[in-house]
Amino acid sequence: MFRVVALSKSFGALQAVQDLYLDVPANSVTSIIGPNGAGKSTVFNLISGALTPDSGAIMFQDLDITGYPPYVINRLGVARSFQITNIFFGLTVLENLRLATQSSEPRRQFLRPLRRFRRPQQRASQLVAEFGLADRAEEIAGNLSHGDQRRLEIAICMASAPILLLLDEPTQGMSPTETMETDELIKSLKRQVAILLIEHDIDLVMGVSDNVIVMHQGRKLAEGPPDEIRRNATVQDAYLGRADADT
Amino acid sequence: MANWVGYLHLVVVPQAIDGLIIGLALALVALGLTMIFGLLGVINLAHGELYMLGAYAAFSLTAVGIGFWGALFVAPLIVGAVGGALERFGLRRLGARHDYAILSILLTFGASLILRDLVQFAWGPETHQVEAPIAGIVRAAGMILPAYRMLILGIAALLIVGTWLLLYRSPLGAVLRAAAYDRQMVASLGIPVSAVLTGTFVFGSLLAGTSGVLLSPIYAVFPTMGHDFMLLAFAAVIVGGMGSVSGAVLASILLAEVQSIASLWISPVWAESMVFVVMFLVLVFRPQGLYGRLGAA
Amino acid sequence: MTKLAQNVVVKGVIRAGGLLPSALCRARKMLSMPRGGLQAASLTRIMGLIAVAAAVVLPLLVGQFYIRLGIEALLLGGLALSTGILLGFVGLLSLGQVAYFGVGAYISALLFLQATGSFWLVLAAVVICVSALAAVIGAIVIRTRGVYFALISLAFSEVLHKIAFNTVALGGSDGILGIPAPRIGFAGIGQIDLRDDGQFYYFALGVIVVIYFAIRRILATPFGSVLSAIRDNPERVPYLGYNPFWFRLLAYVAAAQVAAVSGMVFPLLRGYVSPDLLSFETTTRSLAMALVGGLSSVLGPLVGGGVITFMDSLVSSLTERHLLVLGLIFVIFVMTCPDGLIGIAARRLTRRERK
Numbered sequence: 003m004f005r006v007v008a009l010s011k012s013f014g015a016l017q018a019v020q021d022l023y024l025d026v027p028a029n030s031v032t033s034i035i036g037p038n039g040a041g042k043s044t045v046f047n048l049i050s051g052a053l054t055p056d057s058g059a060i061m062f063q064d065l066d067i068t069g070y071p072p073y074v075i076n077r078l079g080v081a082r083s084f085q086i087t088n089i090f091f092g093l094t095v096l097e098n099l100r101l102a103t104q105s106s107e108p109r110r111q112f113l114r115p116l117r118r119f120r121r122p123q124q125r126a127s128q129l130v131a132e133f134g135l136a137d138r139a140e141e142i143a144g145n146l147s148h149g150d151q152r153r154l155e156i157a158i159c160m161a162s163a164p165i166l167l168l169l170d171e172p173t174q175g176m177s178p179t180e181t182m183e184t185d186e187l188i189k190s191l192k193r194q195v196a197i198l199l200i201e202h203d204i205d206l207v208m209g210v211s212d213n214v215i216v217m218h219q220g221r222k223l224a225e226g227p228p229d230e231i232r233r234n235a236t237v238q239d240a241y242l243g244r245a246d247a248d249t
Numbered sequence: 250m251a252n253w254v255g256y257l258h259l260v261v262v263p264q265a266i267d268g269l270i271i272g273l274a275l276a277l278v279a280l281g282l283t284m285i286f287g288l289l290g291v292i293n294l295a296h297g298e299l300y301m302l303g304a305y306a307a308f309s310l311t312a313v314g315i316g317f318w319g320a321l322f323v324a325p326l327i328v329g330a331v332g333g334a335l336e337r338f339g340l341r342r343l344g345a346r347h348d349y350a351i352l353s354i355l356l357t358f359g360a361s362l363i364l365r366d367l368v369q370f371a372w373g374p375e376t377h378q379v380e381a382p383i384a385g386i387v388r389a390a391g392m393i394l395p396a397y398r399m400l401i402l403g404i405a406a407l408l409i410v411g412t413w414l415l416l417y418r419s420p421l422g423a424v425l426r427a428a429a430y431d432r433q434m435v436a437s438l439g440i441p442v443s444a445v446l447t448g449t450f451v452f453g454s455l456l457a458g459t460s461g462v463l464l465s466p467i468y469a470v471f472p473t474m475g476h477d478f479m480l481l482a483f484a485a486v487i488v489g490g491m492g493s494v495s496g497a498v499l500a501s502i503l504l505a506e507v508q509s510i511a512s513l514w515i516s517p518v519w520a521e522s523m524v525f526v527v528m529f530l531v532l533v534f535r536p537q538g539l540y541g542r543l544g545a546a
Numbered sequence: 547m548t549k550l551a552q553n554v555v556v557k558g559v560i561r562a563g564g565l566l567p568s569a570l571c572r573a574r575k576m577l578s579m580p581r582g583g584l585q586a587a588s589l590t591r592i593m594g595l596i597a598v599a600a601a602v603v604l605p606l607l608v609g610q611f612y613i614r615l616g617i618e619a620l621l622l623g624g625l626a627l628s629t630g631i632l633l634g635f636v637g638l639l640s641l642g643q644v645a646y647f648g649v650g651a652y653i654s655a656l657l658f659l660q661a662t663g664s665f666w667l668v669l670a671a672v673v674i675c676v677s678a679l680a681a682v683i684g685a686i687v688i689r690t691r692g693v694y695f696a697l698i699s700l701a702f703s704e705v706l707h708k709i710a711f712n713t714v715a716l717g718g719s720d721g722i723l724g725i726p727a728p729r730i731g732f733a734g735i736g737q738i739d740l741r742d743d744g745q746f747y748y749f750a751l752g753v754i755v756v757i758y759f760a761i762r763r764i765l766a767t768p769f770g771s772v773l774s775a776i777r778d779n780p781e782r783v784p785y786l787g788y789n790p791f792w793f794r795l796l797a798y799v800a801a802a803q804v805a806a807v808s809g810m811v812f813p814l815l816r817g818y819v820s821p822d823l824l825s826f827e828t829t830t831r832s833l834a835m836a837l838v839g840g841l842s843s844v845l846g847p848l849v850g851g852g853v854i855t856f857m858d859s860l861v862s863s864l865t866e867r868h869l870l871v872l873g874l875i876f877v878i879f880v881m882t883c884p885d886g887l888i889g890i891a892a893r894r895l896t897r898r899e900r901k
Contacts, residue, residue, distance in 0.1 A: 072784035082785055092778040101775050104768050105787035112769040119768055162787055292693050342881060351639055352880050354696060355837060359876025366870035476826060480704055483697045491693060518712050525701050529686060536690045
């Protein structure tokens, strides 16, 4: 469903991503883990259209989307969340979501009065309820708690009805309770979309993933189901060992 | 054939040299602008007026008998002080707001109006003259070049090289460049960032004032001189790339040359407009300027 | 007041009064602006109504000089509005909307002088020309954004100023004189004779009111909501599936139209157009209007238009230093109340409502 072939990107002398291969099947969770600077965010930037790769191809449903701009990639069905919360802080929760749901409407309708746009509005209200933000629907997004904002971030992504969801460190800054909620959220979302996940929380990753990819210095170090990765000596040396020491 | 070469030799090349001279003087202004933008994130719409202030200061200082060389030293200091005041009591007071970029533009805009009108009030709307410190000509390679303009060439070049050395070869320059990149980081190293910012603004104003002094014998001194020159300087900064030092210098020379050479064949008024056409063209093909990164804007 | 003036005033009041109920109706149906929800919406409506009422009543109270000043205030307010909406709702600071104001003025001048007496034809010509021009220029400059955009727009207006100043065919530094004030026919309803100051005033008011409601209407559409998203967080917008370029471009062209239509009417007031209309001084005044009135509202620049025009007139009669005063106002407003008078009023009214 989604494939990345021989993807490479360098910034001057820094080889951020080298010869990366990825394969994400539908309705699954693939996680990318690795130490900081391993190139994980760069991969997301390449997939979502923020950056153009130096070489390689990104195939989404047999369509080559390499080098497409972000708004095209989104409309094709790839949604991306951000590591640093990137919602519309000055607008209400409902408006945030309505903007996202509205995007799939034909552009020629865009100069009709807002009140006639029922479908996006209803879908937005639905999402607000689904993501447990119903009681804060009219609240300005900037006033939400961090955890709620992270949830809104994901809700905005789901609002465009994506086929592939890119989650960039969704539990960033979350409390253990919120992390658990996110864990369950991802599991429930798995039924609707394919998920590519970047995370630092190893427990979450192990619990939720079908496939784990370990990156190190721009290259894929290892790949496999969670248990296999956990037992992989090379991975432990490069990454997990250090993480264990921290916890 | 000989006529053609002769034309090149005796008309075009001197004009090109003239363009280089103006370009370097323009570069002083553009340099200050781009440094202020790079470090403070401010588009200083009052920069042209600071240039103007330098010229007026030169006029008054020479009028009271201090002499051109004295004025060249003192006037920039005065302008630097005015610039510093603008930053310290104006821009700094705005604080850190999300619409700082817009408000700072508007604030410097207001400051430019005040400066321009104060100058007009103090010195009157008529044009004043400043005497060049040296007269006469210099002969080089069969060409006749005004001596004073060659002097400007020398002084401006010196200042530009000096600025470059300051920015790229001195510890202070390293601090400045670091602050332009990441202000918080520099602050956390214990360096007084506010002093750095004010200092940058003062330095930029100083350069602009110097340019004003240098060009005053050529362009004369009148209240709207800053406005006209500022547009050129901004064009240079845009073409060179906001925040880029080498870009500002190169673009200044480039645009001044365009105007200079073009005015050989079309009237000077339209030659000025040519500069903006060049700017537009650069923007079409390279919106971030020659050296800039669009994200920085 | 003369019989004629009374006649005009009564007709004007009836026409303006006719505008009000439909305006009220439309206002009620309109959705609130994104900021602050319903409260802000009703506040804006109240302030808008007060402003319109004041504008309607003005000519009844003052003499010809002030009526003409009022017309100037309205039209320059339109120019300020053009700047204000680009800044407040798209996040683009344009220092050169005066370019389109001037283009509208010159096209209007040339056509009325040499080609036609039909207002509607000239309007069509202006709209078409400015749409084309703004689309081309916009496509180039919008990609630059932010800081660059401000300077390029300034350069653009300065270039046009130079062209107007130096082109003999456009009248050079003297401009174009002797432009006849047309009579505007509204099929079936009647005619407005722009040679009459009172009728001109209400006509200008009508134009501005129509523009105002058109903008409010456009902002209350999905298009408008994307604009507010672009203003709030431009980085995120493409990831929602929107190409910000087209949205910005359309807004840019719309803003250019606002300036152009205001500019189109301007020369008819005194019968001439000069390059001064494209000068930096005009830009300065329009910027002051937008700032003083309030940058983030549609009403703000219009209110600012009135304030600055009348203040400028007052100051000019007292001292030559009106540029200094303008500069001081600029600085004071930027540092103390950048939301402008509308912002202050909104805050006062909100406080009172809470009590």
